[in-house]
Amino acid sequence: MAEPTLPESQRAWTFSTWGLPREILTLNSNYVVPPPPAKADLLIRVSHVSLNPGCYVTMATIPPFVRRIISGNTTYVAEGEFAGVIQLAGPAAPPHFKPGARVFGCLPVPKLIGGAGTLAEYFVIPAESVALVPPSISWEVAAGLAGGGQTAINMLLEADLRPGTRVLLNGASGGVGTMALQLAKAKGAFVVATCSTATAELVKSLGADEVVDYRANAPLPAFLAKKYAAQPFEYIFDTIGTQELFTHCPQYLRPDGLLVNVGNFEGPIITVWRAALNTYLPRIFGGVPRRYAMISTTPNGEKAAGLAKMVHEGRLRVVVDEVFDFEDALEAYDRMLARNAKGKIIVKVQDV
Ligand SMILES: NC(=O)c1ccc[n+]([C@@H]2O[C@H](COP(=O)([O-])OP(=O)(O)OC[C@H]3O[C@@H](n4cnc5c(N)ncnc54)[C@H](OP(=O)(O)O)[C@@H]3O)[C@@H](O)[C@H]2O)c1
CATH class of the missing domain: 3.90.180.10 (Medium-chain alcohol dehydrogenases, catalytic domain)
Known part of the structure; x- marks a missing residue:
């Protein structure tokens, strides 16, 4: 031919x-x-x-x-x-x-x-x-x-998800979030997902166990602290890059927990700078006492x-x-x- x-x-x-x-x-x-x-x-x-x-x-x-x-x-x-x-x-x-x-x-x-x-x-x-x-x-x-699928896979590779693992997924309705939600549910995790009212039904249909409207419940960290302090998460997957979510996470993320971020919606340069601080700044110098990982897509x-x-x-x-x-x-x-x-x-x- x-x-x-x-x-x-x-x-x-x-x-x-x-x-x-x-x-x-x-x-x-x-x-x-x-x-x-x-x-x-x-x-x-x-x-x-x-x-x-x-x-x-x-x-x-x-x-x-x-x-x-x-x-x-x-x-x-x-x-x-x-x-x-x-x-x-x-x-x-x-x-x-x-x-x-x-x-x-x-x-x-x-x-x-x-x-x-x-x-x-x-x-x-x-x-x-x-x-x-x-x-x-x-x-x-x-x-x-x-892209969204491979990024979500990389996020999940940072975690040890088992049936019942408590996960907060920030930004569940976007390209990465819709994938991360389904992949986490496929591993049996219990997923609390943030999105707005307009996408709540979609996010529920993809398997979210609980949906938090991040707009109606702003500021989100205060809402999460109130609702989930007694049952904190083991992992937070952030597809948005909401810095406040990490800053306040000791109130709703277990001491051995991990926040994995891929998002840069608050600005790419500030995100890179914050990611370095979030990952490496020791707590005696004001670092948040929780683990943080910024990851990327590797095709x-x-x-x-x-x-x-x-x-x-x-x-x-x-x-x-x-x-x-x-x-x-x-x-x-x-x-x-x-x-x-x-x-x-x-x-x-x-x-x-
Ligand atoms: N590091 C990497 O290799 C890599 C790879 C792919 C993507 N990314 C990054 O990951 C981020 C997400 O990508 P994507 O493709 O998923 O984006 P996307 O599909 O454009 O995300 C749009 C979604 O973001 C949600 N959203 C916006 N602001 C939010 C907030 N404050 N809290 C919660 N949800 C919010 C919206 O939800 P509602 O409509 O429900 O409000 C919307 O559904 C981007 O910053 C992108 O650059 C990084």
Whole structure:
């Protein structure tokens, strides 16, 4: 069979400076298509992309010279999560990753920062970062599974969850939260989940044992101290990065408990600074007397395959907030910046 051919140029949402999506992104109709992949890389024809808040945060905070040092390029493609078809496979790619195979996954961080992103018709990714999409799973669901699911897995790997382990999940209705909730419930944990009124039914339907409306019960730490001091949590999973939740946690987190954070909604730079203090500041200098871990996504095909299996078997549900057309990607970013998405925001790139 003849090898699939590549067009000379493609459509891609690109940027070359830093700022918010509406300020810096343009739909580039003449962007270069990557050359045939080397080694175990795969050239993907993208079907759908799932937006990740971390990507627009890095767009706004990473100076272009850093991206240039990493990739040598001056134009960068947005985003890092995808579902699509393998167009060409490198010579060392595993045999099951052949042209035509449906795959999904997320880009390794250096590629993401270097701007070799997924919000394009074609991009290249190492085979080790992708997994096959089972026939039962739609493109939208596969795209939505990659980032939030792997981030949630990493959060749970920090913990020893057993039946009945008491867990507080902050931000249960977002892309990471909906995944972390279901994975924690699959391990038998007792999960108290925070969300707003509008998403409470969704969060209950995903298995939360108790739901706390973080708006109606503000300030949240005082409410948690009152309600859960007698039965404190063993773990807090925070997908938002609410610093006050950690500062006051000795009132509702056991002395041997752990808070695991992935969120940076209070600002990326302040979050990095606070994460260092939260992790290392000794209590004699005012540190909070509880353990803290800030973790990140590490794309991994095996983890992605495990998530796909769970979805295929009906043990994990991907919540899709809305699907936008490729041309409407800026509206998809507006939706994400509103910070009240129910699950994942997806962009359809093309029919594949
Ligand atoms: N470290 C990593 O590798 C990594 C990877 C992926 C994501 N992240 C980060 O993790 C965070 C979450 O990502 P995501 O994809 O889950 O975001 P998302 O889907 O955009 O989150 C939106 C959700 O956040 C909830 N929310 C907003 N403010 C809240 C608050 N104060 N308390 C509780 N819930 C609140 C909203 O809930 P309601 O509508 O119910 O109010 C909404 O459902 C982001 O900061 C992202 O950058 C980090």
